[in-house]
Amino acid sequence: MDAMTTQRAWDEALERLLLLFASMDLGGIEHRHRTALDLIAQAKQRFNPDLGLSTTEVTMDVVGEELECWFTTALGESADRVRNRTAAGLLAWRVTGGSERWGDVLLAGEPPTDLRLAFENVRAQTGPDLTFSSMTHREMDYGPMESLAQETWHRFAWAPLLKAVVFWTAIFFLALAIHAHFFHP
Amino acid sequence: MRPAIQPEQLTPDFVGFRRASFFGAILATTGLGLWLLWRSFLPEGISALEWVQLVLFTLLFQQIATGFWLVAFGCLVLLTGGDRAEIEHTIDQESVASNAPTAIILPIFNEDVARVFRGVEAMWQGLENAGGNQGFDFFILSDSNRPENWIAEEIAWLDLCRKSDAFGRIFYRKRRVPRNSKSGNVADFCRRWGARYRYMIVLDADSIMTGQLMRRLVAMMEKNPRVGIIQTAPQLALGRTLFRRMQQFAAKVYAPLFAAGSNYWHLFAGNYWGHNAIIRIRPFIEHCDLPELPDPDEKKRHIFSHDTVEAALMRKAGFDVWFATTEKGSYEEGPPNLSDSLGRDRRWCLGNLQHFWFLFAPGIDFANRFHIWTGVMAYLSSPLWLLFLVTGVVDLAFKNRFSLLSSLPGSDFAYSGGAVQILILATFALLFVPKILALLATLPRSRPFGGPLRLTASALIETLTWTLLAPAIMLYYTRFVISNVLGITIHWSNQNRSDDKGLGLLESYKIFWLPPVVGVLAVSALIIWSPVQIVLLSPILAGWLLAPVIAWVTSQPWLGDSTRKVGLFAIPEENPQNCPAELHHAGQSETLEPEFGGISHSGLARAVIDPVAHSLHVALLRERESNKSKPHELRADTTTHLLEKGPEALSPAQRYALLWDAETLRLLHHEVWSRPTHRLHPWWQACFKQL
Numbered sequence: 001m002d003a004m005t006t007q008r009a010w011d012e013a014l015e016r017l018l019l020l021f022a023s024m025d026l027g028g029i030e031h032r033h034r035t036a037l038d039l040i041a042q043a044k045q046r047f048n049p050d051l052g053l054s055t056t057e058v059t060m061d062v063v064g065e066e067l068e069c070w071f072t073t074a075l076g077e078s079a080d081r082v083r084n085r086t087a088a089g090l091l092a093w094r095v096t097g098g099s100e101r102w103g104d105v106l107l108a109g110e111p112p113t114d115l116r117l118a119f120e121n122v123r124a125q126t127g128p129d130l131t132f133s134s135m136t137h138r139e140m141d142y143g144p145m146e147s148l149a150q151e152t153w154h155r156f157a158w159a160p161l162l163k164a165v166v167f168w169t170a171i172f173f174l175a176l177a178i179h180a181h182f183f184h185p
Numbered sequence: 186m187r188p189a190i191q192p193e194q195l196t197p198d199f200v201g202f203r204r205a206s207f208f209g210a211i212l213a214t215t216g217l218g219l220w221l222l223w224r225s226f227l228p229e230g231i232s233a234l235e236w237v238q239l240v241l242f243t244l245l246f247q248q249i250a251t252g253f254w255l256v257a258f259g260c261l262v263l264l265t266g267g268d269r270a271e272i273e274h275t276i277d278q279e280s281v282a283s284n285a286p287t288a289i290i291l292p293i294f295n296e297d298v299a300r301v302f303r304g305v306e307a308m309w310q311g312l313e314n315a316g317g318n319q320g321f322d323f324f325i326l327s328d329s330n331r332p333e334n335w336i337a338e339e340i341a342w343l344d345l346c347r348k349s350d351a352f353g354r355i356f357y358r359k360r361r362v363p364r365n366s367k368s369g370n371v372a373d374f375c376r377r378w379g380a381r382y383r384y385m386i387v388l389d390a391d392s393i394m395t396g397q398l399m400r401r402l403v404a405m406m407e408k409n410p411r412v413g414i415i416q417t418a419p420q421l422a423l424g425r426t427l428f429r430r431m432q433q434f435a436a437k438v439y440a441p442l443f444a445a446g447s448n449y450w451h452l453f454a455g456n457y458w459g460h461n462a463i464i465r466i467r468p469f470i471e472h473c474d475l476p477e478l479p480d481p482d483e484k485k486r487h488i489f490s491h492d493t494v495e496a497a498l499m500r501k502a503g504f505d506v507w508f509a510t511t512e513k514g515s516y517e518e519g520p521p522n523l524s525d526s527l528g529r530d531r532r533w534c535l536g537n538l539q540h541f542w543f544l545f546a547p548g549i550d551f552a553n554r555f556h557i558w559t560g561v562m563a564y565l566s567s568p569l570w571l572l573f574l575v576t577g578v579v580d581l582a583f584k585n586r587f588s589l590l591s592s593l594p595g596s597d598f599a600y601s602g603g604a605v606q607i608l609i610l611a612t613f614a615l616l617f618v619p620k621i622l623a624l625l626a627t628l629p630r631s632r633p634f635g636g637p638l639r640l641t642a643s644a645l646i647e648t649l650t651w652t653l654l655a656p657a658i659m660l661y662y663t664r665f666v667i668s669n670v671l672g673i674t675i676h677w678s679n680q681n682r683s684d685d686k687g688l689g690l691l692e693s694y695k696i697f698w699l700p701p702v703v704g705v706l707a708v709s710a711l712i713i714w715s716p717v718q719i720v721l722l723s724p725i726l727a728g729w730l731l732a733p734v735i736a737w738v739t740s741q742p743w744l745g746d747s748t749r750k751v752g753l754f755a756i757p758e759e760n761p762q763n764c765p766a767e768l769h770h771a772g773q774s775e776t777l778e779p780e781f782g783g784i785s786h787s788g789l790a791r792a793v794i795d796p797v798a799h800s801l802h803v804a805l806l807r808e809r810e811s812n813k814s815k816p817h818e819l820r821a822d823t824t825t826h827l828l829e830k831g832p833e834a835l836s837p838a839q840r841y842a843l844l845w846d847a848e849t850l851r852l853l854h855h856e857v858w859s860r861p862t863h864r865l866h867p868w869w870q871a872c873f874k875q876l
């Protein structure tokens with residue numbers, strides 16, 4: 001990889017990282033840039049072209065580790081209850097209004113105590129604790145219509161019925177016409 | 186006002202007198218009509234076709250007589266100062282609820298997300314303003330199967346909870362297996378959380394209830410432990426198209442009399458409409474799970490329309506079902522055009538016809554049987570009217586043909602001794618007098634309706650429009666009934682509650698091609714065989730021929746806006762001074778940016794790329810063992826496939842299934858952010874630009 005290609009690759013990684021921070025709403029622009037540059041520096045140290053990983057992949061690995069570490073601390077005991085701490089932490093950040101309340105603290109040292117307290121109370125719930133009830137349907141007696149239907153529809157087919165309807169309709173109108181012709185001249 | 190009659194004071198004599206007078210009037214009217222028709226047939230002897238007409242007439246005349254007497258008794262109730270036997274009189278005017286645990290549930294299915302959550306926010310604030318929301322929890326119960334809707338609902342829920350500080354009070358639940366549609370959705374809620382609450386207020390996605398009303402409903406339930414359901418009378422509101430504005434005007438003017446008349450005879454044995462009602466949860470759980478319908482193949486056949494059956498089961502279990510006819514603050518939105526209205530009717534038709542089975546089921550209350558009968562006839566009457574029309578025309582054509590050959594002078598009308606004229610007049614009276622009575626009842630308070638002239642003009646135009654639309658609707662209802670009976674599925678476009686865009690004229694002809702075709706055929710047949718009847722049948726023929734044009738005109742929002750400007754079809758709620766804050770808030774239309782820049786598959790894009798949407802979605806998914814056990818290689822393959830080929834590489838079903846798989850989504854999220862741009866499909870690159 002020549003120097004120009006390498007530089008472009010790191011620029012792309014930086015751009016991607018800034019986009020990620022912006023979409024996460026992680027503090028102000030200056031904080032995002034400063035944090036991103038720090039992380040790029042860490043990623044550069046870890047980058048080894050022989051491993052086949054791109055600069056963006058290495059950068060995102062570093063960011064993923066840093067975010068998980070920071071959010072694990074921030075979530076405190078509740079971190080043990082969740083599978084994906086970064087996702088849970090990010091959700092807590094959004095729910096508690098992290099950017100407005102704590103500004104540029106994310107990935108900048110230890111999470112403040114009030115942030116930890118606020119994070120511990122956040123849970124995405126689809127409902128209160130489950131209290132199961134049994135709601136099962138009872139058999140319904142539909143009365144004589146059901147009996148009639150059960151006796152009929154097993155022998156029932158539409159085609160013969162339609163034929164019969166057509167046949168008897170024709171007979172009916174024929175009889176009507178004959179009646180009219182002979183008795184109402 | 187005279188003292189209210191409490192539910193426990195309703196003696197069998199009192200109830201018996203009301204029912205006898207109401208059903209006696211219907212029977213007498215139907216009998217009179219039948220006698221007149223029979224007399225009109227007598228001079229020439231009753232032919233086979235006329236016997237068919239007599240049977241059809243009895244069924245149909247009974248239906249319009251019922252409508253007439255509902256309004257007549259409603260009018261009587263209003264003239265005598267209101268009904269003393271109404272559930273709302275069991276509490277004081279100012280009474281509000283204790284903090285009895287109450288769930289407010291909104292089952293939703295691919296609805297306008299912004300409108301749904303605006304409504305929830307409005308009602309939440311309404312409760313706070315009405316004395317506090319303690320005891321009330323909201324549940325948005327989603328069965329949406331469009332990824333775009335699903336993800337947008339989650340984000341809207343998060344934003345609403347943040348904004349209203351309502352975490353742990355407003356819940357969002359997405360059902361993994363949406364079994365048994367809306368009734369299954371409600372039953373699922375009852376099974377999971379029903380035991381935590383004493384009552385549930387059931388809403389539709391477009392429902393709005395004021396906080397005051399919700400608190401009063403709880404107070405009524407607390408006061409009357411024998412009551413299982415209280416149904417409110419939701420008013421149509423927030424309409425913009427002409428169709429919607431006409432409907433909400435008609436409902437506002439005519440519905441109060443129908444409601445009062447309805448409560449007059451059924452009292453504690455009312456009906457349930459599936460929304461805008463409060464339900465006592467315990468008896469609902471114990472007695473109201475829907476039974477399966479009889480089926481020739483012994484398959485489990487679900488009841489499509491649950492509400493009427495649930496009311497019948499609640500009554501069967503010994504609980505009362507009341508209709509709070511005079512309570513203010515219950516609203517819903519109507520369909521914006523005729524096409525959407527018929528789309529809804531198609532579903533309702535199937536549901537109502539299924540209720541036929543319950544007509545003869547032992548243990549069902551008489552009043553519930555009558556509700557079921559009314560519901561069945563609402564659709565079954567259309568094919569019966571059509572048959573009555575055809576037999577009548579054929580019969581008259583025969584008579585006219587032979588009367589030309591006869592030496593007897595005079596017309597059929599003359600032969601009947603005036604019975605036909607009386608019968609026609611009586612039918613018109615039964616159809617139009619209720620409208621006139623309702624108009625007269627509204628005239629003294631016509632100011633919010635634009636004054637007496639505009640109110641009368643609106644009523645006339647509305648009546649004329651519906652008179653012309655009725656024959657086309659009859660044809661479609663007939664089609665729905667026949668297809669439902671034969672088990673044929675009719676495809677109709679999805680319900681569209683938005684009314685910002687009207688139908689195009691060509692589009693309207695494409696949808697409503699059937700009535701003009703029938704109209705042309707009918708006119709041709711009449712010209713050949715019975716031209717004399719064209720004038721008599723002209724309202725019906727005109728309705729068929731003009732149906733696409735009327736549907737097109739009434740679907741236009743600009744026409745709705747124009748009529749609003751000139752004060753036609755006005756309802757009190759259109760005046761901000763008379764509009765409850767909840768309704769005003771819910772009705773505020775926002776100019777929304779298209780979801781994720783309008784990119785295709787925006788639901789999938791947001792769930793994978795947007796870190797917050799992804800985190801929320803994954804957090805809300807309940808982990809499933811089968812997902813965890815999915816081999817990593819399979820996940821990696823899906824991920825690579827999707828990242829390199831874009832979303833079209835998966836079928837819609839696969840994309841939907843992917844949204845249930847938290848592990849694969851996590852992998853995708855990590856991969857999409859880590860891959861250099863040139864290794865991503867252009868669709869993903871476009872998605873990044875939307876962040």
